[in-house]
Amino acid sequence: MSAPEPSYHVVLLPGVEFAALPLALRLAPLLAMHPVDVAQRLRYGGGFLARDASADLARQIESVARALGVETATVPADGPLERVCVRSVRSIWTFDDALWASCGTGVESFALEDVSHLDLVAFGKLDPLREHPAGKRPSKRTPEERLESRIAAAARQSDVGPPPPYERQLAAFDEHRRTAKPQLYLTLGSGDSILFIDLSTTYPALDPRRARDWRGNLFGLCHALIQRLPAERVFRSTRVFWSNGDLSAILVDRQEVIENRQAWLTILIRNRLWNLPPAPGRPSPSE
Numbered sequence: 263m264s265a266p267e268p269s270y271h272v273v274l275l276p277g278v279e280f281a282a283l284p285l286a287l288r289l290a291p292l293l294a295m296h297p298v299d300v301a302q303r304l305r306y307g308g309g310f311l312a313r314d315a316s317a318d319l320a321r322q323i324e325s326v327a328r329a330l331g332v333e334t335a336t337v338p339a340d341g342p343l344e345r346v347c348v349r350s351v352r353s354i355w356t357f358d359d360a361l362w363a364s365c366g367t368g369v370e371s372f373a374l375e376d377v378s379h380l381d382l383v384a385f386g387k388l389d390p391l392r393e394h395p396a397g398k399r400p401s402k403r404t405p406e407e408r409l410e411s412r413i414a415a416a417a418r419q420s421d422v423g424p425p426p427p428y429e430r431q432l433a434a435f436d437e438h439r440r441t442a443k444p445q446l447y448l449t450l451g452s453g454d455s456i457l458f459i460d461l462s463t464t465y466p467a468l469d470p471r472r473a474r475d476w477r478g479n480l481f482g483l484c485h486a487l488i489q490r491l492p493a494e495r496v497f498r499s500t501r502v503f504w505s506n507g508d509l510s511a512i513l514v515d516r517q518e519v520i521e522n523r524q525a526w527l528t529i530l531i532r533n534r535l536w537n538l539p540p541a542p543g544r545p546s547p548s549e
Contacts, residue, residue, distance in 0.1 A: 269339040270320040272311040272327075273526055276536060277498055280332045288326045292319065308522025309530075314339050337533045346524045348447075348456045353464045356486060361448075363457060372450060372457070374490055378536070379449035379527055381497040382484055382504075383520060384435065384512045386442040428485040430507040432478060438509060444480055447520075448487075453528030459483065 274280075286300035289311070293300060304311070311334060312323050320336045327334045353369075355362040361372045426432070435444055446459040461476040468479065488496055488504060496504075502511040514520055530536040 267316060269314040270317060270336045271313050271339050271529060272315060272320050272323045272334055272336050273529055273535075274309045274311065275333040275335055276530060278333045280330065285327065285330055285332060288330065289323060292322050292326065306516055306519050306522065307526075308519055308524075309526030310522060335533070335535050337529055337535075345521070346453060346456055346528055348458050348524070351457050351459045351463050353466055354459065354483065355465075355467050356483060361457075365457070372448075374487075376450050377448050377487070377491060377495065378451060378453070378531060379447075379495055379497060380484075380487055380491060380500060381447040381449070381523070381527075382500040382512055383445045383447065383514050384438070384442040384503075384509050385445050385514055385517075385520075386438075387515055388438050388509060388513060389441040426478070426482065426485070428481045428504075431504060432481050434503075434507045434509045435477060435481075439477075442509065442513065444477065445520075446480060446484055447524070449524075449527060449531070453524075453531040456524060 282301045282304045283297070286297045286304060289295075290297040290300045293312070295303075311327065312320065315323065324334050324336055349365040351363045351365055353364040359374050361374065361377075362369055363372065364370075435442065443461060448457040448459070449455075450457065459480060461480065463476075463480065465479050465483075484504075488500075493501065499511045503509065527536070
């Protein structure tokens with residue numbers, strides 16, 4: 263019995279930008295799909311142009327992408343894609359060169375140099391409170407939202423000194439606090455594990471007045487890590503948001519996008535393609 267024909271994943275290289283519709287129109291005949299469906303795949307694929315494609319199809323997809331100036335790589339599909347282990351952080355402590363985190367199985371330490379990737383996500387949709395006329399908002403804030411707002415306001419008013427350096431980014435989230443929630447993902451090592459930090463994460467080392475300013479603490483942690491990590495370890499959309507406060511840069515409205523992006527990132531890291539600068543005419547790994 264003959265061995266099965268090898269298959270390949272065609273992935274975007276990091277930092278590549280492209281218009282989805284022209285690429286979808288060119289890829290649709292190859293994939294035997296409607297262009298709208300291909301455009302949806304590109305939007306939600308998290309960096310994948312194709313999964314488990316034959317060698318011939320992978321070459322054709324790369325050729326089409328290259329003709330449109332879209333940098334890709336083809337990597338062997340070594341069996342089914344395993345779901346990346348995402349560990350929810352219950353409590354976190356920060357030090358100059360390390361993180362200590364409790365993920366439900368005791369406290370573990372992680373050196374900052376082991377953080378290979380930082381990705382801040384606004385999960386949900388944009389629906390600013392100011393778009394609703396006074397007294398005509400679609401619904402009242404929940405008790406949890408009111409409590410969070412009071413705690414955050416009290417904590418910030420108790421501070422003496424200038425506003426935090428992440429005030430603009432925090433304000434962007436506050437404006438959409440009903441519908442967009444911050445989520446921070448820290449990829450460790452070669453992508454085998456990812457730490458997940460959200461508004462439920464606690465910071466036991468903080469002053470009690472600030473310990474329950476959940477959103478402010480998450481942004482303070484994000485700011486500290488961005489200051490300490492090399493720029494190439496911070497996801498491009500996060501860098502864009504951190505520089506201009508545009509929440510749409512990190513907006514994600516489907517969980518599958520996050521999962522696909524994490525799988526894509528792991529493939530890039532394991533194949534030593536992460537942080538690879540684009541270079542015209544670079545051959546694909548399959549050539």
